[in-house]
Amino acid sequence: MASTESASEAELPNLPATSWAVLGMLAFDEELSGYDLKKWADWSIKFFYWSPSFSQVYTELKKLEKHGFVTSRVQHDNGVRGRRLYKITEAGTDAVRKWSNEAPIDPPILKHGVMLRIWLGHLNKPDRLKDILREHIEYAEKMERRAAADERGAAEEPAWAYSRIVLRWSERYYASERALALQLIEDIDEAEATISRVKVGDEAGFTKSPPGLWREVERHVEAYKGDQD
Known part of the structure; x- marks a missing residue:
């Protein structure tokens, strides 16, 4: 009991x-x-x-x-x-x-499958990456429309006022996802132009950085963070 x-x-x-x-x-x-x-x-x-x-x-x-x-x-x-x-x-x-x-509020955890593919873009073709982003744009547009429709439905009941403003936030969120993806399509051309100038690692079938370079970059980044604190 x-x-x-x-x-x-x-x-x-x-x-x-x-x-x-x-x-x-x-x-x-x-x-x-x-x-x-x-x-x-x-x-x-x-x-x-x-x-x-x-x-x-x-x-x-x-x-x-x-x-x-x-x-x-x-x-x-x-x-x-x-x-x-x-x-x-x-x-x-x-x-x-x-x-x-x-209760403590957990920070938002972003698990963005599309961005994971873009992050691995050096293993893929630029056209395929752009197709992935276009598919994501279609998804974001669909979710934006659905959130807008449900926001209008929530307006019919005053007790759902807070649900309504969160749905309104959701509509804006998916609109921003669409805008960011559109920008990223353009950014792919910039990334591809940068990679095309690099020759190290071509024998592997994709461009790769020299072994251990990440440790040097990490030192630079940590020094920069220290200057910002």
């Missing part, structure tokens, strides 16, 4: 941020199924944090129910197989409020 001690009086359990994201969706105080929560995530937090699978949603719900932060019941309609609905508890509301206000 869950403890009656409020979250404000107790330490928060060591749950991952994804658990708090799911609990946060329930913090709008509506009874929802795992399917509902997945859809809600796709309409909101997908744009700036996480696009969960159904299995991930249900995994997080089990954790939250174990801690007494949500309750569940099976709803049966017309004899059809029932669906399980989840609702936040008072302890759950206290906990997610405490987490949102007091």
Whole structure:
């Protein structure tokens, strides 16, 4: 049985941020199924944090129910197989409020698959790199449109005002991704022109720096950083 001690009086359990994201969706105080929560995530937090699978949603719900932060019941309609609905508890509301206000905020971690390919551009062809960026531009444009549509939908409910401004931020974010990718297409020509002047390592099939050069560069960079402190 869950403890009656409020979250404000107790330490928060060591749950991952994804658990708090799911609990946060329930913090709008509506009874929802795992399917509902997945859809809600796709309409909101997908744009700036996480696009969960159904299995991930249900995994997080089990954790939250174990801690007494949500309750569940099976709803049966017309004899059809029932669906399980989840609702936040008072302890759950206290906990997610405490987490949102007091838990340390992790810095954003950027895992940009497109940039990883560009970083390895010396192993690729410039035309292929540009194709990758054009595909990314199409993706960014699609996400920008979807965020804009969901932002307009959020405007219909005053209680979603903060969700709305984050969706507006998401729209601007994907617009900037598009602009940065367009600039990077031009930058590829500059990088290729620079590499074409270097002959060391041509026997490997690609241009490479002399062995150990990175250590000298590191010393220069560290000295520069020291001057800036």
